[in-house]
Amino acid sequence: MLVPRGGAWGARVADEARDRGLAPVVVPLITDAPPSDPSAFDAAVRRLADTVGRPGSPPAVGARTRAAGYAWVVVTSATAVRVLAGRVAGLPAGVRVAAVGTPTARAARAAGWVVDLVPPESSAAGLVAAFPDTDGTVLFPRSEIAAPTLVDGLRARGIDVDDVVAYRTVGTGDEPVVLDATPDAVLVTSGSVAREIARRMTPLAPHTLVACIGPGTAAEARAAGLPVHVVGPTRSAEALLDAVVEALNPTTPHQEGHP
DSSP: OEEOOOHHHHHHHHHHHHHTTOOOEEOOOEEEEOOSSTHHHHHHHHHHHTTOSSTTSOOOTTOOOGGGSOSEEEESSHHHHHHHHTTOSSOOTTOEEEESSHHHHHHHHHTTOOOOBOOSSOSHHHHHHHOOOOSSEEEEEEETTOOTHHHHHHHHTTOEEEEEEEEEEEESOSSOOOOSSOOSEEEEOSHHHHHHHHHHTOSOOTTOEEEESSHHHHHHHHHTTOOOOEEOSSSSHHHHHHHHHHHHSTTSOOBTTBO
16 A cells, blocks of 8 residues: 655554554655745744744733734644744744644644644635634645635635745655555545656556545545545545555445445
């Protein structure tokens, strides 16, 4: 089974796969890079730091108030958490955090942040629906290829959003990916992964399952020209691995697009 991302995420997912009896091969197809123009993200970091004293402590007398900074930080990927946490020692007192789903919330908590909101539906639209009214500014540090769903949805509700590119999602190369053995499954964890698989690994073997982390990613995989055989019931790697195990077991019920 191909795990398409490296680093701590890839190592964790590979361990989870082994625990389920799978044989993972980590082949990083995407990575992150700084923004082409970092000035907006630099300005956002400075603005966030305007109210930073000791994280969790009240602002000192005479200090600039939250109005000069942000009321919320919204994150939709673990990479956004890592990039922002790498620039600030801690979040200001009073700044709340919203994470799109459980994996992103896990990363935020690991960075020492208190997570105030995880929507019942793990999607940008779900986060827009669950987000409370606020008269403060929301910081949204994102990939340059993030869909506008969250920003457009919050702004439609009259919420001020500082929409900032914090990193770029880039491929790890151009050469075709050749493995020693044909994988029984490939994990597709984002649209960018789907596009890299289509660009560097097609045509896939007829028996290789394409397993997508959720319906949105499945739609992007189809748009990239990939078949979709398995869709995880929730946007978590653990749920996706469970779905792969079920699909590879011939005694389980029919999976989408695969007999």
